[in-house]
Amino acid sequence: MAVPKKKTSxxxxxxxxxxxxxxxAIEAQKALSLGKSILSGRSKFVYPNPEEEEEDTES
Structure with a gap:
């Protein structure tokens, strides 16, 4: 027969x-830091640029 579990304090x-x-909170801080870094141009993070991708597909 099923028995109820004890209540968690x-x-x-x-x-x-x-x-x-x-x-x-830590992950949110990392995301904010990365976003600021990308906007400032000091980022070592490589991310795709949608404008450049459109130019490549048109050629």
Missing amino acids: KSKRDKRRATWRGKA
Whole structure:
């Protein structure tokens, strides 16, 4: 017969959520940093330029 699981404490729940939100905050900061770097032109990140791709396909 099925038995209900024990209730998770608020502290465990909050700790798990804090970890998840912390990871999301770090990824958001990385994305913002990359975006700023690309806009400033100092980026070493290589990304496709849609305008150049259109010119290549027309030739």
